[in-house]
Amino acid sequence: MSRKISMKTAINEALDLEMRRDPTVILMGEDIVGGTGAPGEDDAWGGVLGVTKGLFAKHGDRLLDTPLSESAYIGAAIGAAACGMRPVAELMFMDFMGVCFDQIFNQAAKFRYMFGGKAETPVVIRGMVGAGFRAAAQHSQMLTPLFTHIPGLKVVCPSNAYDAKGLLIQSIRDNDPVIFCEHKNLYGHETEVPAESYAIPFGEANVLRDGDHVTIVSYGLTVHRAMEAADALARDKVEAEVIDLRTLSPIDWDTIIDSVERTGRLVVVDEAHPRCNLATDISAFVAQNAFGALKAGIQMVTPPHTPVPFSPSLEDLYIPSAEAVAAAVRRTMAPSPRSTLAA
Amino acid sequence: MAPVIGIIANPVSARDIRRVVANAANLQIADRANIVLRVLAALRACGVTDVLMMPEHGGIGRHVARGLSRAAAHGEAPYPAIHPLPMPVTGTVADTHRAADSMRRAGVAAIVVLGGDGTHRAVVAHCGAVPMAGISTGTNNAFPEHREPTITGLATGLAVTGRVPEHIAFAANKRIDVSLDGRVAEIALVDVALVTERYVGARALWKPDSFRELFVTFADPEVIGMSAIAGLLEPVTREESGGLMVRLGAPASGTAASGVTVLRAPIAPGLMASVGVADWRRMPAGVPFVPEVKAGSIALDGEREIAFSAQDRVSLTLRDDAFRTVNVGGCMQYAAQYRLLTGAPAPVTAEL
C-alpha cells in the first residue's frame, strides 16, 4: 500500500520497522524522547523537530535520551555498535559534528581497518543538514564532504521521503558506520511511500529525468533545484538528465560516467562549501575518466565560500537556485572557445 | 614575636575503598583549602603572624595561595604569612613524618592537622611534645573531633598565645605502641585491630569475619570505626587511664553454646556490621599484651598497616599521657568566661 507521506514520517516509519524487526536496534540522542526527567509529559518532543515522535510509546527504553554531550553519546553509540548493538544516534544538527568528530572519524571509521578486519561497527548517525531554515552559520551547513573524505564511513543524503525510508532501513542493516544526512527543508516534502519495509541499496543513483543534452548531478535539496531547472530548460528544448546520487559514499560513478558519455556535458550541483566538495570530486573524476566525451567545460553550482548567513535576504542568495543551475547548463551549451576557433 | 603554628593538611585522606564498600564521603581539595583558610583567619585574629605549612602536590597549597593573593589584592591582611617547609614532596606518609619532625625542630607552638585518624597518627609519631589540633577530613575520624575548623583555629590561637592557661588549653592523650620483635614499629591513637587477612591490600577494614582482637585507647559509642565496637560494649573516656581490649570471633559462631555474642556496630560510614564478640576487659596502661592471633595483619586506626606471621613477636602497650592536643572545648569555654574576644585585639607576647 502506498500513500503520500512526508520525509519526516518516512524516517519515523523506517526506525519503527527496524526496531520491530531487530531487537538490537536502539535509538539515542538529545530529546529524541523529550522531557525525560522533567515534570510534564513524557515523550514531549520526539526529537527537536518531532522525527522520532511516538516511537517511545512503541519501544520504550530502547529510546535513550542523552545529556547534551555529543562526544559521550556518539562515542557510546559507536562502542555499543562494536559490541553487537545497532544504535541509531541522532546528532540533532550535523553541525554539532565538531564536538564529537573524533569518535566518528578516528574511532568508528577506522576500527575495521585498524583492527585487521576483526571489527564491525554498524552504527547510524543521523542528523539535519542544509540551509534555508534561517538557522544561521552553525545550524545550516552541508558538511557531507567532511564525511566522504574519510575512508570507512558511508554517507547518505536522500532527497525525498521514499528514498529516505529505504535508505535509512538499509543504513540500519548495513554493517559499516553510516552518516545519514537529512535536509531539514525536506522534512515536510511528501512523496508516495509504501507502508511496508524496503531497503534501497547503497551506491545506486536514481536517474530522475532522462535527457541527452546535459547531465545534472546533485543530492539532497538541490536535486529539486536541478529538477526545476531541467523543467525550465525543457521549454527551451534543452533536455537535461538529472541524477540524484542518494549515497555519496559509496558513490555511483558508473551512472555518472554513462550519462556524461552520452550527453557530453556535466553540471554538478552541491550545497556544500565549494572547496573540495562533492562537485569538485565528481568533476575531477569525470575529467579523468571521461574527458574525451566532454563537449564543454564542467560547471559547478555551489554556494559561495562563506559561512551560511542569517538574514533571509542573504541566505536566499547563498543557496544554489534553479536559475543558477539553468544558467550553468546554458554555459555548457554555449559554443566553446575551441569550437569557435575551429569555425 | 608571636608563636609560629604548623599546618599539615593531607591532600589524599578520605580516598580509600570505603567510598565503594560503604558510602563514605570525599572532601574535595578546594574544601580542604577552604578549611585551611578558615583556620588561618582564626589564627590571625588571635595574633598569629606566621605559619609553617607542609608542602604537598595535592593542590591544597595552590588553592590557599590563591586565597591569600586575593586578600592581598584587596589590601587586606586577614591571614598570617605562610612559609612552606623546604622539603621534597613524595606524596606518601613520609611527607607528614618529615613535616611534623621539621615543625617540632623549628619550635612551632602547635600543629594544626587536616586528615583522618591515619594522618593524625603520622603526626603524633614525629611531633614529640608539640600539641596538635586535629580537624577531621578523613573517613572514620574517631580521633579528631568533628567541629567547625574556624573554632579549632581560634582555640589554637588562644592556646598558643597564652591567653588560656596551659592546664586548660592542652589535654593529654593515650596511644598504643605496637612492638615487633621488641622494637616499637608503629603507634595507634585510637585502635589496634588484629585481623586474619595477612596482606595489607586496600588497607581499610570492612570484612568483620576477619576481625579477631581489638585494643582501644578510648571506647566511645558516638564514633564509628573499630573503636565503635569497644564503645558499644564498655565506654572508656579519652581522659581516664587505660583502654579496652576485645576478643572477636566470627559472628556465625554467635550461639549461646559458643559464648559469642553478636554486636551490630558502625565500622565505617553507613556500614553496620555484625561482629562476634567473645569477651572484653580493661587494658591497663604500661603493660605489654601479646595478641593471640599468630598470623594476620595489624590494622592501626582502621587501616591494615603491617602483615605479620608466626615468626614475628607482636606486643601492644597502651601509654597514658603520650602526646598533647589542643583542648578546643576548654579553650572556647574559657574564652567566653573571661571575654577573651571582646574589645581591641590584645598585644601578643611570645610564650614559646
Place this chain on the structure above:
Amino acid sequence: MTDNPYPLDKADLLQAYRTMRTIREFEERLHIDFAKGDIPGFVHLYAGEEACATGIMMHLNDNDRIASTHRGHGHCIAKGVDVHEMMAEIYGRSTGACRGKGGSMHIADLSKGMMGANGILGAGAPLICGAALAAKFRGDGGVGITFVGDGASNQGTFLESMNLAAVWNLPVVFVVENNGYAESTAMEWAVSCDSYIDRATGFGLPGVTVDGTDFFAVHEAAGEIIRRAREGGGPALLECNMVRFYGHFEGDAQTYRAKGEVESLRANRDCIKLLAQRLTETGIVAPAELETIDREVNALIEDAVRCAKAAPLPVAADLLKDVYVAY
C-alpha cells in the same frame, strides 16, 4: 602446606606473577629491539605499571570490555590477547593481531573484550560507555573498564563520559593510571583540581585511590568496584598511583625527570619485585617456582620475537582490504 594469607589461591597468585612478568619482559624486549631499529613507528611502554592492569583484569571475563590507551600492551596481555599476535603486530606482520594494520597503538581483540589500544587520548571513555550499555541491554552482567592516564583525564570525552555513565547508571569503571606525567608535563601542573577523586565526586561517582604498584591493593579495590558495577551500583573511578620506568615513548631522553628518579623507582617501587617478595616471604611460593615462570616467560617472548621476525609482511592487496565490511 603453608597457609595462604591472600585472597587468591596459589594458582591465581602464580598467574598474576606470570602476567606481570610477561608484560615486563615484553616491554623490556621492545625497549631493546626498538633501540636496534627493528621496530617501525613508535611504542609507549607499560613497564613499571604491571600491577594495575593485572590486578584489575583478574576480575574480568571475555564478556567484560576494556578500552585502552596508547600505552596499551599491558592491558592487552592482562586481558588475554595472544602475545605472539601482539609482537607480530608491533613488527608490522600479517600474522599480527590486526594483520599489521594497527601497530602498537591499535592492538585489539574484540573476542577477548579488548576494544583496542587507542592513539586518541580519552577516546576510550565514550566507547566503553557504549560497551557497558550493550552489556546492560544484553543483561549478561558485563562491565566496561576504560583506562586513561593522568593527562587524558583532562579530556572532555573523559569528563562527559563520567556524566553519561552516571546518568545512564552504566556498569563502567574509569581507571586513571596516574604515573605523574602527561608525556613530559607534570600531573601536578596540568590537573587544576589536583584530584581525580574530586572530579569523580563532581559527577556523583565514588572515587578510590590506591597504590598502583601494590598488586594486592589494586586487586582488592578493583574487585569491590567491579562487583559494585556488576550488581547495578553504577560507575566508579579508581585512581592507581603508579610509576613509569621508561619515557613517554621510546627515544624520549626524559630530561624533564629528576636525576636518579627512575633508578629510585626501579629500586623501591617495582611492583613485580614487591609481589615476588610477598609471595616468597610468606612461603606460599618457592623462589624456584618464580624462576621457572621467569624462564618460561623469557622463552615465550623470545619465541614471539623470533616468530614475528620470520612472519610474512602484509601484501599489496591487504592495503585495500577491510576498509568496509562491504562497499
